[in-house]
Amino acid sequence: MQSIEERINEGDHYGALQTLKTLLVRASKKKDMERVGEIGRKGSILLLRNGHATAGLDVSLNLVEIWESSKQSVTEETKVIVQDINDAYMTGIKDKAEGARLNGKFLDAAIEWSKEENQKSNSYKRGDPLFHHLAAKAKLRAGDPGGACQHFVHAHQPKEFAALLFQWSNQGYQNERDMFLARAIFQLLAQENLKDANIVFDTFCALLLTKSIKLEAPLFNFVRFLLKTLERDAYPLFKVLRDKYAPVLRSDPSFDSFLDQIQVAFFNVKPQKKGMAAMMENMLGMFGAPPQ
Structure with a gap:
């Protein structure tokens, strides 16, 4: 991750993005979900905190896609990763409205993944309450109280x-x-x-x-x-x-x-x-x- 951070500091965020995607694919093929989570978390946060919002969104969505395709369960560990990335969207993007909009896309993907996984346990079929709560607050930051209400219905x-x-x-x-x-x-x-x-x-x-x-x-x-x-x-x-x-x-x-x-x-x-x-x-x- 140090070389990726160096690339970002040198202004090569595209190269950093491609390397992160490659690392995610390799870890996924090895079924190393702990490594997938760590790469996705650190990579997203590095890009977001350095102002590369679109690239950060790309990595965070890639992480959720791998969780979904790998049938990764919603665990306390994955919830912490989602929260950490969510915090980076809130603090790392100067344009708060844009940050909230992109954050909403990431959280929508996390909710859809949690819907699929929660079907197995017959709980929270509308998506994990924590993710809905984070999405509700993102909608509020984006100035969309109606959208926030739709998430609060499922946020507990x-x-x-x-x-x-x-x-x-x-x-x-x-x-x-x-x-x-x-x-x-x-x-x-x-x-x-x-x-x-x-x-x-x-x-x-x-x-x-x-x-x-x-x-x-x-x-x-x-x-x-x-x-x-x-x-x-x-x-x-x-x-x-x-x-x-x-x-x-x-x-x-x-x-x-x-x-x-x-x-x-x-x-x-x-x-x-x-x-x-x-x-x-x-x-x-x-x-x-x-x-x-």
């Missing part, structure tokens, strides 16, 4: 998620504050994460109190009742809630879809098909075809 950091929602909702119309909260809660519940949904709700409410803000909108009340209903495993009450608040829930076309997912996740009840889908199913039933 509900208090940070609630703080972001509160801050973001302050930038919108005050009468839409409940929409920010509802979307986040519904997404968490669709993942069967009732624990984090409750923490997000409670933390958001606590932040409202610090600013002496009262939130008594119908949608806010629906979310509060929904959480209590799911804790009680009360499907009849769930149906009553959906019917009673149907006019409010029509304010966002995605709400019905999320609530259908929640219904399946918590009560194992498939939603009834509507319109043409229901008509087609009835017609197929008349001819003895099994329901779709």
